[in-house]
Amino acid sequence: MFNSIVMVKQVPDTANISGKVMKDDGTVNRTKLPAIFNHEDRVALELALQVKEKYGGKVIAITMGPPRASDILRECLYMGTDETYLISDRKFAGADTLATSYVLSEVIKKIGGYDFIFAGRQAIDGDTAQVGPQTAEKLGIPQITYTEEILDVNKNKIKIKRKIDGGYEIVESTLPVLITVLKNVVSPRPFSSKRVMAFKNAKSVLDLEKLAEENSLLYTDKLIHEYKERNLLINTFTMDDLNLDIKRCGIAGSPTKVHKVESVILKGGNQIRVEPTKAGLNNLIEQLMTDHIFG
Amino acid sequence: MNFQNEVMVFIEQRDGKPADVSFELLCKGHKLAEAMNGKLKSVVIGAGVEEIAKETFRFGADETLLVDHPLLRNYRTLPYSRILNDIVKSRVPRIVLFGATVIGRDLAPRVASYTKSGLTADCTDLQISDVKYLNHEYPKLLLQIRPAFGGNIIATIITPDVPTQMATVREGVMELTPIEKPNEIKITRIEYKPDPVDELVQIIEQHRENNKVNLKAAPIIVAGGYGLSTKENFKLVEELAHTIGGEVAGSRAAVDAGFVTPDRQVGQTGVTVRPKLYIAVGISGAIQHRAGMQESNKIIAINTDPEAPIFEIAHYGIVGDAAEIIPVFIEAYKHKLK
Numbered sequence: 081m082f083n084s085i086v087m088v089k090q091v092p093d094t095a096n097i098s099g100k101v102m103k104d105d106g107t108v109n110r111t112k113l114p115a116i117f118n119h120e121d122r123v124a125l126e127l128a129l130q131v132k133e134k135y136g137g138k139v140i141a142i143t144m145g146p147p148r149a150s151d152i153l154r155e156c157l158y159m160g161t162d163e164t165y166l167i168s169d170r171k172f173a174g175a176d177t178l179a180t181s182y183v184l185s186e187v188i189k190k191i192g193g194y195d196f197i198f199a200g201r202q203a204i205d206g207d208t209a210q211v212g213p214q215t216a217e218k219l220g221i222p223q224i225t226y227t228e229e230i231l232d233v234n235k236n237k238i239k240i241k242r243k244i245d246g247g248y249e250i251v252e253s254t255l256p257v258l259i260t261v262l263k264n265v266v267s268p269r270p271f272s273s274k275r276v277m278a279f280k281n282a283k284s285v286l287d288l289e290k291l292a293e294e295n296s297l298l299y300t301d302k303l304i305h306e307y308k309e310r311n312l313l314i315n316t317f318t319m320d321d322l323n324l325d326i327k328r329c330g331i332a333g334s335p336t337k338v339h340k341v342e343s344v345i346l347k348g349g350n351q352i353r354v355e356p357t358k359a360g361l362n363n364l365i366e367q368l369m370t371d372h373i374f375g
Numbered sequence: 376m377n378f379q380n381e382v383m384v385f386i387e388q389r390d391g392k393p394a395d396v397s398f399e400l401l402c403k404g405h406k407l408a409e410a411m412n413g414k415l416k417s418v419v420i421g422a423g424v425e426e427i428a429k430e431t432f433r434f435g436a437d438e439t440l441l442v443d444h445p446l447l448r449n450y451r452t453l454p455y456s457r458i459l460n461d462i463v464k465s466r467v468p469r470i471v472l473f474g475a476t477v478i479g480r481d482l483a484p485r486v487a488s489y490t491k492s493g494l495t496a497d498c499t500d501l502q503i504s505d506v507k508y509l510n511h512e513y514p515k516l517l518l519q520i521r522p523a524f525g526g527n528i529i530a531t532i533i534t535p536d537v538p539t540q541m542a543t544v545r546e547g548v549m550e551l552t553p554i555e556k557p558n559e560i561k562i563t564r565i566e567y568k569p570d571p572v573d574e575l576v577q578i579i580e581q582h583r584e585n586n587k588v589n590l591k592a593a594p595i596i597v598a599g600g601y602g603l604s605t606k607e608n609f610k611l612v613e614e615l616a617h618t619i620g621g622e623v624a625g626s627r628a629a630v631d632a633g634f635v636t637p638d639r640q641v642g643q644t645g646v647t648v649r650p651k652l653y654i655a656v657g658i659s660g661a662i663q664h665r666a667g668m669q670e671s672n673k674i675i676a677i678n679t680d681p682e683a684p685i686f687e688i689a690h691y692g693i694v695g696d697a698a699e700i701i702p703v704f705i706e707a708y709k710h711k712l713k
Contacts, residue, residue, distance in 0.1 A: 206523070209496065213485045214487065222453055223481070226477055245476050247583035248581075249578055253575060257575075335492060336493040336494065336532050337535060339532065339533040351686060351689050353691075353692050353694070354675075354692065356699070364693075365711050373673060374711075
């Protein structure tokens with residue numbers, strides 16, 4: 081039996097971004113972008129689910145983000161996750177990787193009882209690959225990044241094949257360990273239709289608070305109790321639920337700041353058009369010979 | 376804020392050989408140190424790596440810290456990060472640079488987390504500048520410049536309020552030029568004290584291909600893109616490269632289409648190159664590709680689409696069908712240089 085915590089992230093779909101979605105302070109206006117489940121995190125979840133199927137245990141998915149990040153936690157449930165946690169508070173907003181890993185590591189300490197922490201190698205909105213190692217450091221556990229394959233798990237060890245510069249290596253780590261996963265190492269399973277039916281109404285405490293706000297007949301505490309009974313509660317941590325140093329959260333806890341953001345401008349201008357003819361190409365080759373590139 | 380006015384570069388080695396990117400960083404670090412009137416330091420960790428430490432002085436190091444121990448032969452996260460944690464914590468360098476390699480991206484965040492430093496990943500440029508940020512004046516900050524959001528945006532990141540500014544830097548983007556007169560060798564040995572924690576992860580085996588293509592060293596590169604449509608057409612690229620003595624490369628789309636192997640991919644997720652001549656055939660010139668080749672000395676673009684962005688950075692543009700142009704090019708070349 082091995083228990084896994086999977087760190088997942090909802091990311092803006094960076095395939096289609098323009099300067100219009102950036103706020104003046106250089107951070108992204110996420111509300112203007114389609115939000116998707118970061119692919120590598122989904123691959124990490126798949127690996128965790130495979131470990132569970134093979135060796136038994138429990139899979140817990142956690143995410144930090146705005147309230148609507150509960151979307152991807154529902155997707156985790158559709159794939160087979162046992163428990164989910166949403167970590168959401170305005171005070172966490174604007175966090176860089178250091179502040180993010182601080183909050184995540186405190187949440188993981190609170191959840192406890194894990195053998196593995198899985199995460200994608202990096203998220204497409206920042207491509208930093210930093211949150212995994214920084215979380216491992218804060219938890220004081222080893223890390224295995226760039227994982228390609230889990231070869232074996234036994235009692236208190238895991239054997240992994242990982243990418244290195246120019247090749248691969250096989251390493252063995254004691255547990256617990258944090259593992260980050262490369263894309264395309266396994267295909268994430270499709271949603272189980274049964275689980276979609278079972279969990280499509282799963283809600284976070286923040287969702288329920290909103291429901292209660294909109295309908296005077298509903299009370300948050302009662303709703304939470306009810307959803308918990310029906311196994312539809314997405315556990316939720318806000319600042320108040322955690323014993324955190326506020327100076328280490330959000331913008332205040334982030335040493336890196338975005339100073340300037342520029343859309344990419346092409347330089348160019350001095351280009352010489354060469355006719356696609358024999359004469360044109362002859363001239364080009366002569367020019368390159370004069371420049372000592374050819375010959 | 377208390378810190379040493381120094382730039383520190385982590386020198387990465389694999390199988391006892393230094394990584395190019397580390398020396399590239401020394402060259403850049405040398406310039407940064409000058410701009411802030413500071414010193415350039417480097418850290419070499421490994422087993423039997425004194426020669427590497429000596430080499431750093433050719434690239435401008437003022438002092439190199441050497442941690443040499445049989446247990447440190449191969450990079451492993453825990454011992455290496457523990458060593459650097461101690462060095463950074465006790466010395467508090469103003470800047471620490473790592474290559475944005477698998478090793479650098481594994482190690483740097485761990486050290487940044489421990490020392491609560493700011494860390495910016497995958498920088499493509501670094502500068503020293505006075506900065507005004509939120510009505511505060513910050514003298515001589517490190518500008519950490521990197522593409523963001525899929526390469527659509529160039530962001531400048533700063534780390535104004537902590538003593539140590541850290542960055543990982545992509546391979547091949549900084550120029551590698553030894554300084555005119557090497558600095559005097561000044562190696563400071565630091566003792567490694569083994570700890571059980573360092574042994575939590577063991578390397579069972581390691582495979583590295585040493586004979587892989589070295590695009591970075593090629594003076595001429597002929598690269599093909601998805602515009603070539605078929606593997607047959609891509610052969611023309613190979614023929615051209617063969618004729619003019621160049622290496623074959625491809626865009627990501629060409630790699631994804633199976634026209635060329637991933638180790639020959641140029642661009643943001645591949646290799647960054649700066650050859651004397653870069654011929655881009657059927658490559659539209661997405662920002663991710665340009666990021667990997669725009670510093671080439673001369674660029675020739677061949678594309679059927681006259682509006683293709685690749686023409687914006689090309690020195691010579693040829694609008695037309697590569698399948699027709701390349702054979703003529705080869706013929707003309709053979710005729711001129713036989």
